[in-house]
Amino acid sequence: MTHDGRVIAPEDLATWSDGGRRLVAFVGVDTSGSRIHQEFPAWAARLGRPEWVLRGVDLPTTTPAATYRDLVDAIAANPQIAGAVVTSHKLRLYRAAAARLRSIDAFAELTLEVNALARRDDGVGGGVVDGFARDPLALAAVVHRLDPAGRDVVVYGAGGAGTALLLALTLDESRRPRTITVIDSDDGALAAFRATADRCGLLDDRLHLLAAGDGDSDSATTRIPEHALVVNATGLGKDRPGSPLPPGTVLPASATAWDFNYRGDLTFLADARAQGATAVDGWDYFVAGWAAALTAIAGVPFTAGMLPD
Structure with missing residues (x-):
């Protein structure tokens, strides 16, 4: 110890x-x-x-x-x-x-x-x-605060957190985003993400999977739509230093940058603030994630009452 x-x-x-x-x-x-x-x-x-x-x-x-x-x-x-x-x-x-x-x-x-x-x-x-x-339930409990319905969502990271976000964003068909674009440098992670989306019946023209570093993803990254919700689900900024945003990325002032991290260097959020975008850290997700996991261990339901206002 x-x-x-x-x-x-x-x-x-x-x-x-x-x-x-x-x-x-x-x-x-x-x-x-x-x-x-x-x-x-x-x-x-x-x-x-x-x-x-x-x-x-x-x-x-x-x-x-x-x-x-x-x-x-x-x-x-x-x-x-x-x-x-x-x-x-x-x-x-x-x-x-x-x-x-x-x-x-x-x-x-x-x-x-x-x-x-x-x-x-x-x-x-x-x-x-x-x-x-329990991450899809935890994310569903907090993502509504960012009002993703009808917006373009850009997610950096096709790992477990990014996959959970896909499910959270699509649990309620009436509140789905206009598009969801997922970017990752790991072809294996993208393949696993695609397989999960397929199992869930979510492979449609609203979901776009891009490999970081190729021409398509670079173009999509540098043309972040107005009012987009841009998410760092990579671990960069906590487990490892840095930000997933490639050099030259322009975040509109109307965009919202959401980092799943709440501690670390949080470079992603610093980049967003420097461009006038709204920056949201991962504290609410952290709290909801622990509440959802601990209720599973305790054998009790996960409800909104478990979360602070």
Whole structure:
């Protein structure tokens, strides 16, 4: 465990114990600086789980598949663990350890990722782990504040967060954007995104998938439409420094730039402000994401009442 007690090693999960308290693991890349450590006791109390305690589990983005499987096995084996909230490893953990999960929810079946793991007793003295993909619900709970209906939406990042946003934007047909353009430099991520959109019946002329760096995407990027909602779903600005906006990108003053990050250098938002666009950080998404994940672990419904005004 680190000197401040916020982070534990993954190999310590199987034997973790703290005098009757129950652990919620926070699986990320660099978890000790997250504000959730200050906010978590209030969340636990609101859920009626005052015995819950949060500890980060830091894993690099190059973590081998076996480590994810060991993590799920450790949660199942230790009755002192309530579950885990997964941030930067949603897709990789699912791909590595899906066979270790007793069940997954409908969104996990569509997106092939998980952002919450809940330990349940198996009835014969052991434990099992269920997986949930709650990000689409979390994003749907907050994206309406940005009024995306009828707007052009440009999303940088075709990973788990970008995929969840696609579902959130299309849950209510009457409030769908005019177009959704998704840009990524990883052909594999774009292929996986396309496959998810196909499974969801969302491959139509309103959805455009572009590879960053080719002529089409460069042209689309430098011609951001008026009133567009432009989203950074890449992790740049938090997990790694920088912004996904290519040099020369012009954001109209009528555009809204939404960064899924709330901490880090937030270069994307600085670029937006410099051009007069509205800049919105990821705090509301962060809060909604944790509320959705923790309710899954607690086994209670995720409702608007779980979110602050």
